[in-house]
Amino acid sequence: MIANYGYKDGSGDFFISIDTDKCDGCGDCVEQCPAGVFEMVENEFDIEDDDELAAVKPDQSRKLKYACGPCKPAAGFEKAELPCVRACEPDAIDHSW
């Protein structure tokens, strides 16, 4: 499943997508994100699955533009070098902007 967290407003699209089929529940993104955007949650989409998944915290998903701002190209980062993207071994995290 591709979970898109974030929003669209007058200034653009700000979504973090997590491929839950790739996410192995390691929790590295939670540790690496300097803004504390991620959390590990129970997989509510599949009640047969007892493993945890990475997700964007609900209160963060409405302000991603600002929460992620310090890691964006304007601050000198390449998209592939974002701490969360780099931390994710199975390559499950992507940003729309």
Add this chain to the structure above:
Amino acid sequence: MAQDEKGAEYWRWTESRWTSPDVNWQDGEVVSAGVDVGSVSTQAVVMVDGKLYCFASMRTGSDSPESANNAMKWALDGTGLTLDGLHATVGTGYGRVNVPFATKAITEIACHARGGNFMYGPTVRTILDMGGQDCKAIHCDERGKVKAFLMNDKCAAGTGRGMEVFADLLGVHINDVGELSLKVEEEPPPVSSTCVVFAKSEASGLLREGWPKEKVLAAYCSAMAHRVVTLLERIGVEPEFAITGGIAKNPGVTTRLSKELGVELKTTDMDTQIAGAVGAALFARALYIKKLRKS
């Protein structure tokens, strides 16, 4: 608040309750319930062995637990069934953690996919939930399992709340807004702003310019449809396509939406507002069966 001649406020949509004439809870093995406490409306649904038995749909008050209790009380009204007779209950929606009698809370995305699958059939692949205060686009498989989703809950543009504001501004009852907006000879350009607050002031300006009500509503409905289309672009639209939530009852938005997407909409004879609660009741049933298997 403005009122119509019967004293009803224009924004007040119709609350409803229903009991199936064909299902009897006494004969059922698993009686499961789902409660969807949304930002604007609350639905309580009871299912007997996976069949829809009864539901109630009403406005959410300021107190989530009380709203959940009231909706369930109304749903059970006259059925002889009590809260103790429910084997499992799942809460969903904004207030999902505030359903006092729920066994578990599950995200509304999963519930809408499951409920949409039940209401529109297993061929539905894209479900758009246009709720009271947010908008969700969901891809699901033939079992109603989520493949991809996107939710916009940051702003009320493109939601039922926006439509309530317009109904009140124009003095047209919310149930009639869609039909009236289709009575324009020529489609006006959409209002430029979808933000409810800005769109309202823009609409006031248009009324001052002498635009008739139906033209202003048409401009707002098409702006709302367009906004949702741009949101859907991110995950794409796979047929078959269905809309759930209160706005699904507004042909002014749904007709324009299906025209802009070039996709036909699936229809259902069930109340489109109960999709989330139906999904929750189906999850409750699955969880109960899972628990039985384990013990």
